[in-house]
Structures are given as C-alpha cells and as structure tokens.
Amino acid sequence: MGDILATIGRPALAFFASVGRLFLFAGVSLSHIVRLPFYGRLVLRQMMLIGYNSLPVVGLTALFTGMVLALQSHTGFAGLGGDSAVALLVVLSVTRELGPVIAGLMVAGRVGAAIAAELGTMSVTDQIAALSTLSTNPYKYLVVPRLLAGVITMPLLVVIADIIGILGGYVVAIYLLDYNPSSYLHQTWMALKTPDVVSGLIKAAVFGFIVTLMGCYHGYHSRGGAQGVGSATTNAVVSSSIVILLMDYLLTSVFFS
Amino acid sequence: MTAKIVIKDLYKSFGPKKVLQGLNLEVEQGESVVVIGGSGTGKSVLLKCILGLLHPDSGEIFVDGQPTVRLRGSERAEMMAKFGMLFQGAALFDSLPVWQNVSFGLIQGQGMKLPEAKRVAIETLGKVGLGADVADLTPAELSGGMQKRVGLARAIAARPEILFFDEPTTGLDPIMSDVINQLIAERVRDLGATALSITHDMASARKIADRIVMLYHGKIIWQGKTAEIDQSGNPYVDQFIHGRAEGPIQMEVRAS
Numbered sequence: 001m002g003d004i005l006a007t008i009g010r011p012a013l014a015f016f017a018s019v020g021r022l023f024l025f026a027g028v029s030l031s032h033i034v035r036l037p038f039y040g041r042l043v044l045r046q047m048m049l050i051g052y053n054s055l056p057v058v059g060l061t062a063l064f065t066g067m068v069l070a071l072q073s074h075t076g077f078a079g080l081g082g083d084s085a086v087a088l089l090v091v092l093s094v095t096r097e098l099g100p101v102i103a104g105l106m107v108a109g110r111v112g113a114a115i116a117a118e119l120g121t122m123s124v125t126d127q128i129a130a131l132s133t134l135s136t137n138p139y140k141y142l143v144v145p146r147l148l149a150g151v152i153t154m155p156l157l158v159v160i161a162d163i164i165g166i167l168g169g170y171v172v173a174i175y176l177l178d179y180n181p182s183s184y185l186h187q188t189w190m191a192l193k194t195p196d197v198v199s200g201l202i203k204a205a206v207f208g209f210i211v212t213l214m215g216c217y218h219g220y221h222s223r224g225g226a227q228g229v230g231s232a233t234t235n236a237v238v239s240s241s242i243v244i245l246l247m248d249y250l251l252t253s254v255f256f257s
Numbered sequence: 258m259t260a261k262i263v264i265k266d267l268y269k270s271f272g273p274k275k276v277l278q279g280l281n282l283e284v285e286q287g288e289s290v291v292v293i294g295g296s297g298t299g300k301s302v303l304l305k306c307i308l309g310l311l312h313p314d315s316g317e318i319f320v321d322g323q324p325t326v327r328l329r330g331s332e333r334a335e336m337m338a339k340f341g342m343l344f345q346g347a348a349l350f351d352s353l354p355v356w357q358n359v360s361f362g363l364i365q366g367q368g369m370k371l372p373e374a375k376r377v378a379i380e381t382l383g384k385v386g387l388g389a390d391v392a393d394l395t396p397a398e399l400s401g402g403m404q405k406r407v408g409l410a411r412a413i414a415a416r417p418e419i420l421f422f423d424e425p426t427t428g429l430d431p432i433m434s435d436v437i438n439q440l441i442a443e444r445v446r447d448l449g450a451t452a453l454s455i456t457h458d459m460a461s462a463r464k465i466a467d468r469i470v471m472l473y474h475g476k477i478i479w480q481g482k483t484a485e486i487d488q489s490g491n492p493y494v495d496q497f498i499h500g501r502a503e504g505p506i507q508m509e510v511r512a513s
Contacts, residue, residue, distance in 0.1 A: 037365075126348035129310050133342045133421075134411070135334060135366025 025217050029147060032139045042145035043152075050111045050146070050212070051153025055160065057110055058103045062161035065098050066090060066168025074177050086179070087187035090169035095196045099161045100154075101248055104207035107154065108240040112215040115146055116236035119219025120229035128220065143220070146212045154208030155201040162197065199255040206251065207244050214240035259322045261286045261419065261451040262307065267316035269302055269475075276302045277313070278475035289445055289452040291462040291483075293497065294472035295506065300455035301345075303472070304421055307453075308340065309333055320419070338366065341417035341450075343441075345424040347408035349396035355382070355407055356392035362415040381410045385440055402433040406440065413444050420445055422454035426461045438464040459498050471497065473506065 073089040119142060122128050131138045166188065173179040215236045222232035260283040269277040276299040284290045294300050305311040307318055309328065318325050320336060328336055341362075349358050357364070359381050360374035369377070379389045385406040396404060405425065412420060425441060426434035442465045445452045456462055462469055463483055470480040471494050479491045486498060496504030 122350075125346055126344045127350055129305075129308070130342070130344055130348040130350070132310065133308060133337060133340055134362035135338050135415075136361070137334065141365070 021221070022213075022217055025220070026213055029139055029143045029213070029216070032137065032144050033148065035140075037140065039141060039145055042141070043148050046145045046149035047153050049114075050107070050149045050208075051157055054103075054107050054110055054153075054157060057106050058157050058161050059164050061102050061106055062094070062099060062165040063168040065102055066094055066165035066170075067172045069093055069098070069165075070169035070172040070177070074173070086169070086173055086177075087184050088191040090173075091166060091188055091191040092196060094165035094169070095162050095192070095200045096252075097200075097248070099158050099165055100200045100203040100207060101244065103154065103158050103161045103204065104211065104244045104248075105241055107150075107157070107208070108211045108214075108237055108244060111150070112211045112236045112240045113233045115212060115215030116219040116222070116233045117229055119216055120222035120232040123220060123222050124225055124228060138220075143216045146216055147209060150208035150212030151205050152208075154204040154211075158201055158204035162200065195255075199251070202255075203248060203251050206247055210243050210247065211240045214243070259319070260284055261288075261321065262453065263319040263322075264303075264307070265317045265319070267303070267306060267318070268314045269299070269306060269311065270314060276475055277306070277316075280316070280472075280476060282470060282477060284451055284453055286451055287449055289442075289454070289465055289467045290470055291466035291468075292453070292455045292470045292472050293457060293459070293462050294455075295457060295497070298472045299475045300472055301423060304342075304423055304453070304455060308337070308342065308421070338415070339418045340421065341412035341415065341419070342421040343405070343408045343412045343423065343425055345427055347396075347401075347404040349404055349407055349411070351396050353395075354392070355394050355396065355399070358396065358407060359392075359410045359414050361411060366415065377414060378410075381414045382407070384413070384444065385410045386436070402429055402437070405429065405433075405437055409437070409440060409444065413448060416448060418450055420448070420450045420452045422452065422456075422465075424456055424458075425454065425465075426456065426458045431460075434458065434461060435464070441465050459500075 069090045070086055073086045077085045077089075119128070122142070128138045128142070131141055170184065170188070173184050174181050218232040218236040218239070222228040262282075262284040264280060264282040267277050267280040268275075280299070280303065282290075292300055292303065302311060306313045307320075307325075309325065313326060316326070320339065323336070325333075325336055349355075350361065353361070356375050356378035359378040360369065363369040363377060364371065364374045375392070379392050382389070382392060387403065387406055387410070391399065391403065391407075396407065399407065409425075422441060425437055429437060438461050441452075441454075445465070452465070454461075454465060463486075466483045468480060469483055469486050470477055471491075472478070473493055479489055479494045481489060486494065489495065492505050496506050
C-alpha cells in the first residue's frame, strides 16, 4: 500500500515542483520586462526570427485548413441549407479557433524548439554563466526579448492566418464547389464579427507567450550536454502544445460563456 | 586592511553529496592564488559560489569587506562588474563575431559605442597575441587555443579588479598551455588584478601562482608559497603534484 502511494506521490511532487519553478521563472522574467536596460534591437531581431520566418509555415497550414473546412462542411451540410452554412462555418472556425490554435502549434514546433535548443546549448556550454560575469542579466538579454517578440508577433501572424484561411475556403467553395462568388462573399462578410476576431487575437498573444516561455524555461534549465539539450527541446514542444490546447479551452469558456 | 576576497566556513551540498565542507580562504589584493585538487573536490563549485551562480548552504563570502552571498539584482550586478572570468570551455557567444565577444561587457555593461568597442577589442586581442584579422571571425572558426585566448581577452577587456580562471589549460597541448599560462601571468600582472584560478595542471599552477592551495574533500588541507610546494611535507600534496596512483588520496572510481 505504501509503495503504491509512493509511486503516485513522487511523480506528483516532481510535477508540482516543476510547475512551481515554471511560475517562478515566469515571474522573474516578467519583472525584468519593466526594468532597465531594455534591449530593443534584440526584440526586433527575435520578431524577425519568430514572426517573419514563421510566415510560410503558418500561411500554408492556414490555407489548407480553410480549404478542408469548406470541403468538409459542404459534404456535411449537403441538403441542410447549403452555401450560407459553409461561409459561416469557415469564418467562425478560422477566426475563433483554428487560426490561433494551428498557428500556435506550428510556432511551438518551429520556434519553441529552436529557442530551447539555443538557450540549452548556451546553458550547458557556460555561455549563460558568462553573460552574468559580463554585467549582463541573462533574463533581460535572452528571455525578455523572446517573450516580447512572441506576444507581439503571434497576433500579427494570426491576422494573416485568418485572411489566408478564409481565402482558402473561398477558393474551394467557388472553383471546386461552384458557389456564387458574390453571395459567398456577402455571407462571409455577414459572418465576420469583431468579437470573434479579437478573441482569436487575444488567444494568439497568450499562445505566443506560452511558446516562448516554455522554450526559454526548458532551455535555460537544461543540464547534461547534448542529451539534456535534446530532452529540453522535446519538453518545450510537448509542454507548450499541451498548454496551448488547455488555455484554448479555458479562454474559449471565458469569452463565449 | 582586509583581504580582497574572504571566504568563511563555506558549505555546499547537492542532495546527499557534500561538496564544500567548511572551506576558509583569503585572497589578498594583487595576489594570484591557485586552487589545486582532483576532479570532483569542489573547485568549480567554489568559483560558482563566489560569482553567485550557485548559492552556498551556509557560510559567507566577502569581497572588499562586503558580504556578497545575499546580494541580488542591481547590487549583485555592481559587484559582478569587478570580476572577469575565463571559463573552462571559453564559453564564447557563438552568435557573435570575435570582436563583439571581447567587448561584450563594454557594449552591454557600460554602453560603449560600437566603433570604440571594436577598437578596444582589437587592442585587447593584441594583448593576447591575436591579430586584427581574427576580429571578424566567428568563435566556431577558431582552434581551441585561440578560443581560450579570445576568452582571456574578453575577461580582461573591462579591466576588472578580480580575475577567475577555470582550468585555463584543459584540452590544450603542452606548448599552447605554456603560452596561455604566460599570457595569464603577464595580463594579471599589468592589470594589478587579484587572481583566483582552479586547475589540476601543476605546470600551470607553478607558472601563475603566488600561493597554492590544495583542496581535498571540500576543505583546504594545505596552503603555501609556490616555491614551498615541493617541500610541503604533506603526503596528500606530494601524491598530487607527482601524480601517483598510490597514496593517501583514494580516487573515487564509482560516483557516490
């Protein structure tokens, strides 16, 4: 009996300890955002790496998502009122859910992994320790620019993903399913509501924070050479993907309850 | 006048493994102290505790008479500005060219303008025997010995009062080791800096030390002038400096 409890207890304690460390890390990082010095040039550089370089991946996934939504809803709604439902479904799904979530997951794979690998390597080769011997706070120099860049660029990426996703639905509806372009556009326009888009963009900012925080946290605390960096990278991607989906549910229940 | 660095009763364990067990050490202003000892005796942990990268379990560290263990934030940063460190693997920033590595502390810490920082970087590279042509290379393009020199240049660029050297000759051939030792001794002398080094390389210790300290099981078991080390009369020191497998020091073959 004691063994069973210990077997459950030890991982549970380890889990809560790591959640605690993560919150501490987030707290320290946030406190450094508001304190000088501020490395503006590094924020811009990270915005290029995190935002601009993610455009092709996010754009392509959004395009295919919009296309498949139109196709699925057309076959699903056949005989149930046709084209007005297709435009509505594409717009609502893309702006509320799939735009931010798919962009978040793609950025987690691309950027979260890269951040964890870079900071992990810096940590195991003493480069992070070297920063603090050179009058530079590693949180300010490494973590803050990435967090800010994530929070700023994710909503911008999602605006683009929304546009491309809805365009993908339009292309399939018009050229494959022979819908009337002007009435489809009109229905799309009627379905497009500000709260839906804004809620999606708030989600995007939260996801940007989660991805960069997880990348930085796991990279910063990686130990033990190449293997440690490898597992830090995996943990960053897996944990940020799970937390994105969890936060997506929580935020949706707050926005639309 | 108190010593530059005073370490009092320092204890540090990692789980069940006791690394530092009541370590006491004083380093005088302008003195070069070398800590010798086998792998796993707590040499690196000692340096990391002084730099604040690790937090000791108990004990106190004074720098210029000021207690430092509980310093945080801007006070810690101010204290760190007195230090320069050469890391074991050089720990150069591989995303930056060599000259930005060298002048990193000047650019980020003191807000020096880039053209001026590059001039200082090239001048400092000259002091470690490297030409201006390496300034624009990336650290990955350099050999191990050159990386160590760039690391040394980075440590001295801001003219710190205290210099730390972590295994400065590890991984270098004997000739390059001697070159690095020579450079360390010269640069410490013309900065008038206080130096604390850790090494298990006796050639290096003899070359750069005014005083040698032997660490064993987290405590200092012998210290004396460099010239006295051959007549220490201490069996542990004798075994270490002659590199004998037989003697009072039993190597821990298994990790404990």
